Amino acid sequence: MSVFNVFDVAGSGMSAQMLRLNAVSSNLANAETISGNEADVYQARHPVFESVLQEAKNMNGNNDVALVKVREIMQEDTTAVPHFRPNHPLANDDGFVYSPNIDAVAEMADMISASRSYQNNVEVLSTTKELILRTLQLGQG
Template structure:
């Protein structure tokens, strides 16, 4: 693997973690939302990732470089909680409203993990840049 490939891998990791952070932000923003129906309630979302690897002949089947790519965003299938709030304008005939299935504690853990992964990829890029710079300085 050349040093230029390291930039591709770290860059794709940064893009993936950025998607993860945006998903966490969306989940946290909708954590306290309610709906009149279980179908209309906000469901927690999570990005799905896949590894991209070069084949033995040096050609990646889909992206042209090693790294990670985002396959899509999946919705949680966890149960939607209901609360009895007859005074809420969104309450159904029984007085229930349906909350999101976002767990704020899990989302905060995901946010910390994604942030640290992003920072690690930045460090990989900086270290690679420094190694390349030192290599160029040897030729002076």
Template sequence: MSLMKIFDTAGSGMSAESLRLNTVASNLANADSVSNSPNTAYKAKELMFAPVLQQQSGATAQDANANVGVRMAGVTESQQPVESHYEPGNPMADANGFVYGSNVNPIDELVNMISASRSYQNNVEVMNTTKQLMIKTINLGS
């Protein structure tokens, strides 16, 4: 793998982790939201990623000329049940006096945020190390 392709791979990872961080932020922002129906209550968003293998002309999957990365394959909603609370005085309560909260688990989201942040940082380190290697290689010729 050439050093320039490392930038593509790490950049792809950084983009994926950035999307993951934005999704976590959205989930955390809606963690305390309520609704008058379990169908309209906020459901935590979960991203699905897929590997990307872009082959260049004549390259095989095992060839060093293939570019590897990651892409977002889709967004799903968590299938965890939403919580219901009996609050007849709440303006969002249904006819039976229940309000329905989101199914966001803040602890899971914080763990996901830390994981995404660390993965992003690791990709930044890969890019910085590659840049340093390129600079040292150029300096060998001087």
């Protein structure tokens, strides 16, 4: 694998984790939304990743490089949480409104995990760049 392929691998990992962070932020932003019926309640979304081999050409021939790709964004199928609020403008005929069943603590843990994975990919890029620069400086001396 060429040293320049590291940029592709880490970049695809950063893109995947950014999408994961966006999904988590959307889930947290909609965790307290209210709907008048169960069918319209927001359902949490989670990306599903897969590894994709990409052919990379270098001086020694062909090598495969594994990149991260989003296979799909899954939507949870959880039941809505009913709240008895007869005076709420969105309440149904029985006086209930519904909110999503989103675990904010689990979403925060997922956010921390995605953030650390993103930071790890940034560190890989930074280290690779530093190694390339030091290699170029060796040629100058």
